[in-house]
Amino acid sequence: MSDDMQTVAEQQRQYWNSPVGERWVSNQATLDGMFVPLTEALIEYAEIKPGEKILDVGCGAGTTTRILAAKAGADGRVFGVDISTALLSAAKAQAGDGPLEFFEGDAGSAILPMENADLIISRFGVMFFADTARAFSHMRKVLNPGGRLCFVCWGPLQDNPWFQMPLDVIAERLGPIEPITPRAPGPLAFAQTDYVEEFLGRARFGNIEIKTRDMQLICRHGPSEIAGFLMEFGPGARVLATLDVDEETRQQLIVDLTERVTAFKEKEGVRIPASLHYVRATNSS
């Protein structure tokens, strides 16, 4: 890895080990609740069979790892890998005694504690690598010949209003902000499907399939709570972290955002339209 790439990898490690990791832990139940339909779709798309060996990349607090362990059953084996100490501690604390284990390290470069895996899977945990093609090539080596890769990631910014709205509110109150660099590590890094095909091809994955799905997620919290949440996670939070914003301005931004979020309020909760890419491929070497 070049010096520049090492710097990016170290920045990501620091980011996920900053208070961001703790915030994910304390909000995991909310996120998991919102993500139920997209997680069910991912698990179905992965076509998991009992007895499989599975690597869950960027497993965070282990929600998907536990689902995978239940699917793989007593004869299966599931490893969760992540770079965040806080999130992995939460994962280990909830692991129970299923066939699952956790490992701390950069999935794109660390020696991974698995070989002859049947499946590499991820819910939003693979968009943060310094050198994406190299990272996927590295991970592919733990797969059986013909082994599967399956992950879900976010589609384009303009189709994910919940990422766009915080950015709009920040720009309106504080002035123009730097546009998000396409393909740069972050939640929207894989928004362009031609890029996903390109780096998977370079990493020697074959049978690449990308399905873009529009989903309506539901959050049962109130609009102001959600607005606060959107200033703590995702692109809005990342931009805000680069600006010198005092607490009063931050609160004002939350008020601005609450007004927009309220427009999505419905009887069963606040509706969150989401555009997602579901990606599948196989180890072709």
Ligand SMILES: C[S@@+](CC[C@H](N)C(=O)[O-])C[C@H]1O[C@@H](n2cnc3c(N)ncnc32)[C@H](O)[C@@H]1O
């Ligand atoms: C958006 S969170 C998703 C967490 C979890 N998959 C979920 O859906 O709840 C992204 C996760 O990827 C992890 N991560 C980021 N870069 C990583 C890397 N290079 N290797 C392993 N994990 C990484 C972060 O620490 C974080 O837990």
